[in-house]
Amino acid sequence: FRRAMAVLGECGLDVCHPCRLTRADDLPRQIESALAQGIRLIIIGGGDGTLNAAVNLLAGHDVVLGVLPLGTANDFARAVGIPLTLEAACRTVVQGRVARVDLGRVNDRYFLSTVSIGFTAHAARRVLPWAKRYLGRGGYLLASARAFLGYRGFHARVHLDGRPLAYDALELVIGNGRFHSGGHLLAPDASLHSGRLVCYAFEGLSRWQLLKMALIVYRGRHIYHRQAHFATAGEIQIEAEPSQPVLVDGDRRGRTPVRATVIPGGLAVVAPATGE
Incomplete structure (x- = not known):
């Protein structure tokens, strides 16, 4: 200070x-x-x-x-x-x-960068306060290891400007900005100036697929992977079975379902x- x-x-x-x-x-x-x-x-x-x-x-x-x-x-x-x-x-x-x-808005809350549903949100629930304070990113890696052992994917119903899609997903991310999870590229066309949100889904259900996803995302190769799906929309609605915790700009904020919109130049x- x-x-x-x-x-x-x-x-x-x-x-x-x-x-x-x-x-x-x-x-x-x-x-x-x-x-x-x-x-x-x-x-x-x-x-x-x-x-x-x-x-x-x-x-x-x-x-x-x-x-x-x-x-x-x-x-x-x-x-x-x-x-x-x-x-x-x-x-x-x-x-x-x-x-x-x-500026993004999800349910009744504004967001700047991302809304995460799936593994990242599950891992965030396991971040210990002392680990976040003293270990920084290492605290999140520790929490991710703890979450990995009991995690399975979920079934998601997604509407992009009303167009329905369905995924068996390990992770769903709604992005307003270009980056997520500490500087990892979210999607090639993500921008704070586009007037659109990006929806990124990584398909899979098993822990083996989850481990593969983590390694791919860490290396920034997810944008080329066949199990990764990207789309843009002005409004994104997501329902999950079973219901999933939601992470908004890195903090826990309720559970699915969610409805996200964008305020251009907000x-x-x-x-x-x-x-x-």
């Missing part, structure tokens, strides 16, 4: 309402206070889950989001092109440009001065 404040100051930005949060429950009060004061640039330091919580408070307000990527995955920052080092991200906040990016964010 102190380093970020120092770098922002060195870049010429006078932060008028700095606040270091020790509890997630304090975020709504601080953002509501900033909005009441008419602050137009709100800088959030944290990971995808923290950004998601902030955006669900900021959506619909005439404000600009500045991002300091301090989390484990930082998928939204990657998609916007924000540098992952603190000093460079601070400079982007001060020297960058305001860009409009798409969020203003500070992006690097050069780029899309």
Whole structure:
């Protein structure tokens, strides 16, 4: 926090309402206070889950989001092109440009990057708080190993703008941005500027197929695999049998069914001065 404040100051930005949060429950009060004061640039330091919580408070307000990527995955920052080092991200906040990016909405919640259904969501339920804090991505790998032993796929009914599809799936991902799971490419045509959501399904039911999926996704080869299916839509509806936990921008948010839509240009964010 102190380093970020120092770098922002060195870049010429006078932060008028700095606040270091020790509890997630304090975020709504601080953002509501900033909005009441008419602050137009709100800088959030944290990971995808923290950004998601902030955006669900900021959506619909005439404000600009500045991002300091301090989390484990930082998928939204990657998609916007924000540098992952603190000093460079601070400079982007001060020297960058305001860009409009798409905002997703799933059921009653906004999302920035992804909605995950299947193995990733099951593994996230097993992430121990201490492991996430001290091991970072290693904490997720540990949880994935624990989830692997008892996991089987599910039957999914998917509607893409009303067009019905069905899969026996290990994983389903609805993507707004270009990346998921810590910088892995979601799909070749995924973009925060397309006005469309991407639906990615990896077919399979067995643990052997699950292990194969994990290795393929880790290497970024899933976009070429015959068991991986990609499509884009403005509205995506998913039902699962049995019902599956849902992960929204890395945090657990209920269970299926889900309905996801996209709000083109729904969020203003500070992006690097050069780029899309």
